[in-house]
Amino acid sequence: MQNKTISAYFFLAPALMAIFVFFFIPVIAAFIISFTDFDIYSLSNYGNARFVGFDNYLRLFYDPLFWTALQNTFYFVIVSAPLSIMVSLTAAIMLNSKLVKFKSLFRLNFFIPVITTLIAVAIVWRFIYHPKFGFLNYTLELVGIESIDWLGDPNFSMPAIIIMSVWKNFGYNMIIFIAGLQNIPEYLYEAAEIEGATGFQKFKFITIPMLAPTTLFVGIITMIGYFQLFAEPYIMTQGGPLNSTLSIVQYMYQEGFRWWNMGYSAAIAFVLFAVIMIGTIIQMKIQKNANV
Amino acid sequence: MKKITLHIFLIIAGLLTLAPFIWMVSASLMNDGHASVYPPRFFPDEVTFIQFERLFSRLSVSRNLxxxxxxxxxxxxISLIFNSMAGYAFAKYRFAGKDKLFxxxxxxxxxxxxxxxxxxxxMLKSFGFINTYLAIIIPGMANIFGIFLIKQYxxxxxxxxxxxxxxxxxSDFQIYWKIILPLCTPILVTLAIFTFMxxxxxxxxxxxxxTDSSMYTLPVALANLMGEHTKDPELMMAGSVITIIPIIIVFLALQKYYIKGIMMGSVKE
Structure with a gap:
């Protein structure tokens, strides 16, 4: 350990200045803006913005479109986060099996969607979901299911986005779960086998509890990422049909950068932040209680 | 028996995972209208590069690339330099308020x-940086996750x-530049892929x-193109191929480091 404060600050300065000026100051500024009526007239002259107290937050409370966006985002997070974690865990357990050959090849295969550009794959999926020419409906018809207007029917638009998101993201958590599984000591399973435990019992009493910290981590990062849903609906549905896929971030983007209602938009951003923070705290609490 | 079932299942799941990409590549090689037929074609009747030609000649995608x-x-x-300096300071120096700051x-x-x-x-608008490369570079110069990864390593x-x-x-800087950085190569590669991708x-x-189409990066250009070409899947697939191929190449070349980075990031404390 070196005790040379000046050198330390020299090394820290560039990164910390960048983070301070282009991250912390904007966060504080956004918080202030959320209490003003900053709009397109203030854009040319900041002096036109006035403090309005909690008006933006009150307006949000009475804004049906905001509640729709919030509801849609929760729908998306509550369904796709557990779903993609389950798919990730299943894939990880299968790939961790001693029976499997070519593990790294399968792992690579499942991981490809994670690294690819979201916008590009959303475009691909938009055509896969095409009601007339899309592959999904064609395949469904082969097994006798009537074709679905995936992106045009408000009942199916969100499920369509959820399916795509699970496909796109499960590989990431799969990798983390594989690492978690490899950290479980082998002797636990051996001991359980001697006691005559079945495969399911081993899963329930060894794998699940031993993976708990990994699952908490995965749960939190997945939830944080999913609350920021934006590009998928932007490309595939533009928030439609009938606002059935309008997300919080898209509403924030529209209000802020299309209509330049920046005060209002900043308030939306802070609601998103609050939601993410509460979600994280709840998950940590649940985990803590489970451990006691 | 169990072994065979497991493999069959994995192969099917693997093919399903890849299917959208296979169709993307194959539709990008089709003539106009050939991907909008019923029943859908999985492979082109004849391979053509007309969609790519159009993207590069008429739609100036080369600029976006x-x-x-x-x-x-x-x-x-830039972020590799900034993050590695800060990560090194957090790892190897003692100074007031270090733990609180971190x-x-x-x-x-x-x-x-x-x-x-x-x-x-x-802020960037008042500097005149909107619609320039600086608007993208400046907020990306340093990254907390990057500092964390370097510090751990x-x-x-x-x-x-x-x-x-x-x-x-x-000197302090020589130690950082000539000793620490070379020793940190694996984590620097990891962080480089994360940041690049x-x-x-x-x-x-x-x-x-x-704000200007000549300044767009590929994803923005692609989203913009989608607005005008909703009925041209072949063209859009070619655009998606151009966007995805470079990233797949980078990933395949350095995947070992990328996977390690995910695992490191998931290990707390």
Whole structure:
């Protein structure tokens, strides 16, 4: 350990200045803006913005479109986060099996969607979901299911986005779960086998509890990422049909950068932040209680 | 028996995972209208590169490709230097408020980037940086997760190496540049891929900060193209191929480092 404060600050300065000026100051500024009526007239002259107290937050409370966006985002997070974690865990357990050959090849295969550009794959999926020419409906018809207007029917638009998101993201958590599984000591399973435990019992009493910290981590990062849903609906549905896929971030983007209602938009951003923070705290609490 | 079932299942799941990409590549090689037929074609009747020609000649996608390459490289390069310097300081120096500072940084990772975008836009606009490369580079210059990764790695470097270099008369900067950085190569590669791919794939901020189509990065250009060409799947698939191929190449070349980075990031404390 070196005790040379000046050198330390020299090394820290560039990164910390960048983070301070282009991250912390904007966060504080956004918080202030959320209490003003900053709009397109203030854009040319900041002096036109006035403090309005909690008006933006009150307006949000009475804004049906905001509640729709919030509801849609929760729908998306509550369904796709557990779903993609389950798919990730299943894939990880299968790939961790001693029976499997070519593990790294399968792992690579499942991981490809994670690294690819979201916008590009959303475009691909938009055509896969095409009601007339899309592959999904064609395949469904082969097994006798009537074709679905995936992106045009408000009942199916969100499920369509959820399916795509699970496909796109499960590989990431799969990798983390594989690492978690490899950290479980082998002797636990051996001991359980001697006691005559079945495969399911081993899963329930060894794998699940031993993976708990990994699952908490995965749960939190997945939830944080999913609350920021934006590009998928932007490309595939533009928030439609009938606002059935309008997300919080898209509403924030529209209000802020299309209509330049920046005060209002900043308030939306802070609601998103609050939601993410509460979600994280709840998950940590649940985990803590489970451990006691 | 169990072994065969498991493999069959994995192969089917693997093919399903890849199917959208296979169709993407194959539709990008089709003539106009050939991907809009019933029943859908999985493979082109005859292979044509007309969609790619159109993208590069008429729709000037080469410019967008160039933009993506330039900003991704610059952000990666600058942030590697900034993050490694800060990570090294956190790992190997003692100074007042270090632990508090580090935990402040870590806990602020929970703040979603969207919160910063409005003021950041106003700030960069007042500097005249909106619709320039700087609008993308500046917010990406340093990254808390990157500092964290470097710090974790640099802590494993023995102090004795640094001390003996100091005995030999090396300055602080020489130690960082000639000893620490080479020793940190694996984590630097990891961080480089993360940053490069993150910048390449980023959408919301470039959508906000780049206002002119000649400045668009590929994802923004693609989204814009989608607005005008909803009925041209062949053309759009060619655009998607151009966007995805470079990232797949980078990933395949360095996947070992990328996977390690995910695992390191998931190990707490």
């Amino acid at each position: 160039l933009n993506s390459v330039i900003v991704s490289f610059l952000v990666t390069f 935990s402040l940084l870590l806990s602020s990772m929970i703040i979603p980037a969207q919160v910063t975008m409005l003021p950041l836009f106003l 640099a802590m494993s470097i023995p102090d004795s190496i640094i001390e003996s270099a100091r005995m030999d008369g090396a 993150g910048t390449w794939n980023d959408f919301l901020w470039p959508l906000i900060a780049l």
